[in-house]
Amino acid sequence: QVQLVESGGGLVQAGGSLRLSCAASGRTFSTYPMGWFRQSPGKEREFVAAISWSGGNTYYADSVKGRFTISRDNVKNTVLLQMNSLKPEDTAVYYCAEGQHPYSDPRRSEEMSYWGQGTQVTVSS
Numbered sequence: 001q002v003q004l005v006e007s008g009g010g011l012v013q014a015g016g017s018l019r020l021s022c023a024a025s026g027r028t029f030s031t032y033p034m035g036w037f038r039q040s041p042g043k044e045r046e047f048v049a050a051i052s053w054s055g056g057n058t059y060y061a062d063s064v065k066g067r068f069t070i071s072r073d074n075v076k077n078t079v080l081l082q083m084n085s086l087k088p089e090d091t092a093v094y095y096c097a098e099g100q101h102p103y104s105d106p107r108r109s110e111e112m113s114y115w116g117q118g119t120q121v122t123v124s125s
Contacts, residue, residue, distance in 0.1 A: 001026050002024070002025070002026035002027055002098060002113070002114040003024070003025045003026050003114075004022055004023070004024050004096045004097070004098060004114055004115065004116035005022065005023045005116055005117070006020060006021065006022050006094065006095070006096050006116040006117065006118060006119040007020070007021050007022075007023075007119060008020040008021050008119060009094060009119030009120045009121045010120075010121070010122070011122045011123075011124065012086055012121075012122070012123055012124070013123070013124050014086060014087055014088055014123055014124065014125050015085060015086065016086050016123070017082070017083060017084045017085075017086065018083045018086065018121060019080060019081065019082050019083065020036070020080065020081040020083065020094055020096075020119060020121070021078055021079075021080055021081075022034070022036075022078060022079045022080075022081075022096030022116055023077060023078050024077045024078070024079070024096075024098060025077065026114075029074060029077040029098075030053060030054075030074035031053055031102050032053055032098050032099045032101070032102060032104070033050060033051065033052050033053050033098075033099040033102070033103075033104055033105075033106035034050065034051050034070075034072060034079040034096065034097065034098055034099070034106060035047065035048075035049065035050035035051075035096075035097045035099070035106035035107065035109075035112060036048040036049045036050070036070065036079075036081045036094060036095070036096060036097075037094070037095045037097060037109060037112075038090075038092035038093065038094045038095065038121075039092055039093050039095070039118075040091060040092040040093070043092075045095070045109060046061065047061050047107050047108075047109070048060075048061055048064055048068065048081070048094070049061070049064060049068055049069075049070040049081060050070065050106035050107050051070045051071070051072050051079065051106065052106070053099075053102050055071065055072050055074070058070050059106065059107050063089075064083075064090075067083065067084050067085045067086075068081060068082065068083050068084070069081070069082040069084075070082075079096060081094070083121070086121075086123045087123060088123045088124065088125045089123075090121060090123050091121060091122050091123050092120075092121060093118040093119065093120050093121075094118065094119050094120075094121055095115055095116055095118045096115070096116040097109065097112035097113075097114065097115050097116070098112060098113060098114040099111060099112055099113065100112065100113040
């Protein structure tokens with residue numbers, strides 16, 4: 001059974017940084033693309049960042065491009081999201097997700113099979 005456990009959320013002032021971590025278990029992590037999504041109250045879940053199974057390709061939402069960096073460690077079975085220059089509009093619950101197949105599009109939530117429980121990120125102004 002696949003499990004994804006996020007950590008690293010918290011409260012930070014605008015302009016600050018946080019690093020989210022997602023630990024995966026249950027199947028061959030290195031085979032699947034990974035993504036980060038977020039959802040804030042009253043809004044739909046949205047794509048934030050994603051990375052291919054090899055780590056060779058990364059993708060970002062326009063709203064976070066240049067501020068967030070996604071990476072993965074296929075030995076430690078973890079995916080990281082480094083978030084810099086945080087803004088109040090980045091406030092949300094952040095979810096880690098794993099793709100259905102090795103070549104699933106990790107930018108699309110419908111192609112992600114497994115989800116973590118989420119970690120809250122709050123950015124104060």
